[in-house]
Amino acid sequence: xxxxxxxxxxxxxxxxxxxxxxxxxxxxxxxxxxxxxxxxxxxxxxxxxxxxxxxxxxxxxxxxxxxxxxxxxxxxxxxxxxxxxxxxxxxxxxxxxxxxxxxxxxxxxxxxxxxxxxxxxxxxxxxxxxxxxxxxxxxxxxxxxxxxxxxxxxxxxxxxxxxxxxxxxxxxxxxxxxxxx
Numbered sequence: 001x002x003x004x005x006x007x008x009x010x011x012x013x014x015x016x017x018x019x020x021x022x023x024x025x026x027x028x029x030x031x032x033x034x035x036x037x038x039x040x041x042x043x044x045x046x047x048x049x050x051x052x053x054x055x056x057x058x059x060x061x062x063x064x065x066x067x068x069x070x071x072x073x074x075x076x077x078x079x080x081x082x083x084x085x086x087x088x089x090x091x092x093x094x095x096x097x098x099x100x101x102x103x104x105x106x107x108x109x110x111x112x113x114x115x116x117x118x119x120x121x122x123x124x125x126x127x128x129x130x131x132x133x134x135x136x137x138x139x140x141x142x143x144x145x146x147x148x149x150x151x152x153x154x155x156x157x158x159x160x161x162x163x164x165x166x167x168x169x170x171x172x173x174x175x176x177x178x179x180x181x
Contacts, residue, residue: 088150
């Protein structure tokens with residue numbers, strides 16, 4: 001039986017070390033990617049293991065930060081019709097401050113350091129192209145140290161399992177319907 005902790009002689013729980021996901025874990029993860037509401041029973045039947053095994057595996061995957069159970073929203077249905085990938089180049093001594101400022105900006109759901117032509121990549125959702133323009137010309141322009149920003153608008157998403165929810169964009173102050181409309 002898989003357990004998260006062993007009781008030692010002293011009675012204190014000892015955490016097991018991280019285990020790389022195996023084939024059973026991968027199968028469970030693929031089912032959850034397709035249907036995050038699948039029951040342990042449904043998963044167990046598909047994988048060919050017991051419900052208890054599924055439950056324990058999911059708990060371990062969550063504890064090990066391999067899996068987060070979240071709802072993935074449809075940005076367009078929330079009125080966020082413009083999705084943009086923004087590549088940012090900046091002064092090297094300010095990269096951390098730039099990334100942190102961008103991460104706090106309304107509309108931004110992902111920020112990461114990169115190699116190549118840009119130092120930082122951001123993914124952001126906006127109600128309209130006008131709102132993206134305002135973001136570029138007001139929000140980004142006000143962040144010290146940015147040397148260049150290149151924007152690519154996503155015309156049509158093909159697959160999206162992005163963990164950050166556009167709902168968080170809405171809750172941080174961007175309204176689903178642009179004030180200009």
